[in-house]
Amino acid sequence: MLARDMYDFRDELNEKGIIFCYSGYITEAILSGIGSALKTKLALEHEERARTRSLFAVFVEQVQNVIRYSAERIPEGDGDESDELRYGVLIVGKSDDKYFVSCANLIAQDDVARLNKNLDKIQSLDAEGLKVLFKQTLKGETPEGSKGAGVGFVDIARRASHGFEFDFTKVDDTHSYFCLKAYV
Amino acid sequence: MDNISIEQSERAPGVDFNFENSTFSLKGESYPEDVTAFYGPLLDGLEKHFEDLKGTKVSFTFDLVYFNSSTAKILMGLFDMLDEAAEDNDVTVTWNYEVDDDNMEEMGEEFGEDLEKATFILNEVAIP
Numbered sequence: 453m454l455a456r457d458m459y460d461f462r463d464e465l466n467e468k469g470i471i472f473c474y475s476g477y478i479t480e481a482i483l484s485g486i487g488s489a490l491k492t493k494l495a496l497e498h499e500e501r502a503r504t505r506s507l508f509a510v511f512v513e514q515v516q517n518v519i520r521y522s523a524e525r526i527p528e529g530d531g532d533e534s535d536e537l538r539y540g541v542l543i544v545g546k547s548d549d550k551y552f553v554s555c556a557n558l559i560a561q562d563d564v565a566r567l568n569k570n571l572d573k574i575q576s577l578d579a580e581g582l583k584v585l586f587k588q589t590l591k592g593e594t595p596e597g598s599k600g601a602g603v604g605f606v607d608i609a610r611r612a613s614h615g616f617e618f619d620f621t622k623v624d625d626t627h628s629y630f631c632l633k634a635y636v
Numbered sequence: 637m638d639n640i641s642i643e644q645s646e647r648a649p650g651v652d653f654n655f656e657n658s659t660f661s662l663k664g665e666s667y668p669e670d671v672t673a674f675y676g677p678l679l680d681g682l683e684k685h686f687e688d689l690k691g692t693k694v695s696f697t698f699d700l701v702y703f704n705s706s707t708a709k710i711l712m713g714l715f716d717m718l719d720e721a722a723e724d725n726d727v728t729v730t731w732n733y734e735v736d737d738d739n740m741e742e743m744g745e746e747f748g749e750d751l752e753k754a755t756f757i758l759n760e761v762a763i764p
Binding site: 480484488501502505506508509512513516583586587590591603604606607611 | 646647667669701702704705706708709712734736737738739742746763
């Protein structure tokens with residue numbers, strides 16, 4: 453029964469083209485480990501260098517978003533960021549000859565509108581528009597609430613040769629669940 | 637200033653900063669866990685070096701194959717610093733990218749086009 457259940461689970465992932473699936477607390481060490489396995493897998497399959505790099509870049513930005521921004525964390529509330537864990541789901545797969553990186557995590561309800569607007573804008577831009585926004589963001593002050601350059605989503609959009617999708621679903625009065633799936 | 641030499645690692649570039657000769661290079665991949673902790677001391681060292689530097693030949697070479705968006709923000713600041721140093725010095729910035737790596741070529745173009753005083757060289761190199 454034990455093995456059968458797990459085999460069925462594995463089958464289900466396989467059918468969806470899932471190469472890696474991780475659900476849990478995500479750390480920089482996990483980013484390094486999965487990232488390195490991903491690179492090795494693509495190298496073994498003789499995937500093009502440029503495509504491997506783009507997929508890897510999208511993977512890094514997505515995972516760092518969970519590590520930095522997931523609202524599901526221990527300890528709860530604002531505390532010392534050097535000693536905390538943030539929860540998220542990370543999936544890397546390939547279907548219809550397109551790789552995808554999908555990440556999902558809890559976010560504060562108050563952040564939904566801003567994030568939605570930001571992503572809508574990024575999604576509406578063509579390559580030239582993304583290039584301009586990328587540079588503008590790099591040159592500007594780091595946006596409030598951002599721990600990185602605030603340019604991660606723009607970078608994802610530039611690298612995702614087959615675009616990206618995103619979605620929110622309300623979980624309770626104070627939180628929503630956020631998912632972004634990018635195709636390379 | 638003491639020279640800075642850091643071996644290339646999986647997530648951080650190799651650093652070779654020779655303050656005596658004013659030759660500097662970054663090589664490899666850059667997505668350090670904490671960009672500020674990695675680049676902070678390097679940028680501080682450069683800033684101090686350029687403070688009173690005049691009439692000197694300065695060379696900065698980038699051999700990067702991948703960097704994340706947090707690193708991009710650091711690089712943007714670094715290019716600004718180099719262009720400022722070029723007001724009183726002969727600064728050459730070389731951006732090497734591997735053959736067919738359109739993304740790194742484009743990044744080089746985007747950073748390089750902002751240089752007003754420094755000389756910029758965009759250079760295609762063979763895959764090692």
